[in-house]
Amino acid sequence: MLSLNFEKRDFLYDNGLVNIFSEMERHKEFKKLEDNNLKYKDSEISLNSLNLNFTGYRKDLEEIYFILRSFYYARVFEETKNYKPYYDPEKDKVIIGPKLNVKPFLQRSERTKDLLPRVDVPKSKLEELKKEEEILKLQSDKNVSGKLQYGKQSKVNVYLKPQRLGENISGRIKKLLKGERCILCGFDYSRYIDDSNKEKTFSILSTNLIFDFGTGDTLPSFRDHRNKKDMPICFMCDLIYRYGMMDNYFLNNNLFIISAPSLPLLYKIKNVLLIDSEYKENIKRNIKTNFIEDKDFFTTDIYSTLLLLLYKIKSEILERDELKLLNIFYFTVNSRGVDDLKNYNRMSYIIKFFDELKDLITNNGRPFLYSLINYASYKGMKDSKTKNLPREELSKNILYSLPIDPVLMDLSYNNLSINNPSTLNSQLLFEFFEKYLEVTGMNELKEIHEICMLVGDRIGYFAGETDNKSILYSIREIGNMEGLTEFFKDLEYEIVKEKAGAIWSSKPKGKDETYFSLIKRILQKSQDKKNITLIRNYLAIYAIQKYLSTKYAKTKGGA
Structure with a gap:
């Protein structure tokens, strides 16, 4: 009898443990x-809480390994829109089939050219098949590229469907052998014989991604420098790390992996989320993803993507105490390595943020957060990266509870400068800011925010009615107490000139103070230099929103 503990280790290995347990659970070979x-x-x-335990016979473990390996490789590939010629050995003829690639997030750990099957054929047969290939290419109405022959050898590419392909690749390991002890679990079956009858070793390599996360070096970083050999691992640990890349959220070659303090909790969370490894269908956006839909807000960078993913996870899991325990590791995979590994560990804050926003719904029934993120781009710009910088900055600031008023002020002025500007519902924007200040622990700013909203709204209305856009641009020039005082003096002059004192001596609905009194309160608050920039930003945001909506109403024949 054999007893092995595969211990909880890191986010990739832990996901591999949970994923292979779930994989076994789904298939009839295993009894639950x-x-x-x-x-x-x-x-x-x-x-178990801190490990996956196997108790039984080595023969059974080896069979489990080959079953799991077959399932894994059946899911590694995707069919592209291009086609290429293949040899069908069963029918002994050339066929045109979809070109296969490994999925984008697996391009580091798996190599298409190393995995796709080929067969040797005699040279005379090869020439015969190549003639057949040329005829099929001419007759096909598909986008056919590539060659039937593999390189310059007397080999041809063979097409197999996913399940058969998984079995084919799994079968290339012919026998598992005893070797050095695995540095992870201690099991000593770390060698194997491949289909070329060569003896090889399982070790920490780029293909199981361990050393990429270890140091980020471009050279292998997990070597025993005493004997200059790669570190050995057993056949199961190699597969566990590979499985860690599966059943996660992805967008193209960006991967988002959930981490939890215990394996049963991670297992429970992933069972609730039911993460689909297949691409979302009928997506108009040119992306490969398993969680973004056309109805979602635009995700043009890693931060807006993460914000959307967290929003979706929160909507699926109601157990707040469990959600608070999770981390999200996210990174970009390419053929050379892993880039930009980051860990999002502010779940308590973001859950509270989403909870506070749940009742902020627009007239079309969509979350106001969606409208806000969609709004956050420089309209009219052609360069997509520059155009979407505000969305990236806004999403990042929300994720990390940083001030968002500078981003929204900048966006407001961008909209003011273009034709067909976008606007937000000012009341919903006000409520959003109020909740954001509360969740981020800045309650002391709510009073300034409300006063600036009331005064800014009135400034925008006045500027729109008098068609005086310059008032709005002068807000942007406020940089200190003197500048703020000068702005309100100039505003007072414009009010007198337009004989509009009545609209400033009135009171906002539900308030006991006039707009003139509110301006005095703003000046009092500005004695604290830290408030000047905040006052400027809030005044500009609400003034421009009101100005644009007032101008729009006038063009439609409204007030």
Whole structure:
């Protein structure tokens, strides 16, 4: 009998443990017992708080390995829109089939050219097949590229459907052998014989991504410098790390992996989320993803993507105490390595933020957050990266509870300068700011915010009615107490000139103070130099929103 503990280790390995347990649970070869236990023949597998335990016979473990390996490789590939010629050995003829690639987030750990099957054919047969290939290419109405022949060898590419392909790749390991002890779990089956009858070693390599996360070096960083050899791992740990890349959220080659303090909690969370490994269909956006839909707000960078993902996770999981325990690791995968590994660990804050926003809904029934993120771009700019910088900055600031008023002021002036500007519902924007200040622990700013909203709204109305856009641009020039005082003096002059004192001596609805009194309160608050920039930003945001809506109403024949 053999007893092995595959211990909780890191976010990739932990996900691999949970994913292979879930994979086994889905298939009929395994019998489900109670309390996260499975049975395979005479062996048992249990998912515990800090480990995945196997108790049973090595023969059973090897069979489990080949079953899981086959399932894994059946899911690694995607069919592209292009086609290429293949040889069908069963029908002994050339066919045109979809070109296969590994999925974008697996391009580091798996290599298409190393995995797709090929067969040797005699040279005379090769020439015959190549003639058949040329005829098929001419007759096909598909976008056919590539060659039937592999390189300059007497080999041809073979097309297999995913399940058969998984079995084919899995079968290339012919026998598992005893070797050095695995540095992760201690199991000593770290060698194998491949289909070329060569003896090889499982070790920490770029293909199982361990060293990419270890140091980020371009050279292998997990080597024993005493004997200059790669560190050995067993066949199961190699597969566990590969499985860690599966059943996660992805956008093209960006991967988002959930981490939890215990394996059963991670297992429970992933069962609730039911993460689909297949692409979302009928997406108008030119992306490959398993969680973004056309109805969602625009995601043009890693931060807006993460914000949307967290919003969706929160909408699926109601257990707030469990959500607070999660981390999200996210990174970009390319053929050379892993870039920009980051960890989002502010779940308590973001959950509270989403909870506070749940009742902020627009007239069309969509969350106001969606409108805000969609609004956050420089309209009219052709360069997409520059155009979407505000969305990136706004999303990042929301994720990390940073001030968002500078971004929205900048966007407001951008909209003021173009034709067909975008606007936001000022009341919903006000409520959003109020909730944001509360959630981010800045309650002391709510009074300034409300006063500036009332006065800014009135400034925008006055500027719109008098068609005086210059008033709005002068707000942007406020940089200190003197500048703020000068702005209100100039505003007073414009009010007198337009004989509009009545609209400033009136009171906002539900308030006991006139607009003139509110301006005095703003000047009092500006004695604290830290408030000057905030006052300027809030005044500009609400003044421009009101100005644009007033101008729009006038063009439509409204007030």
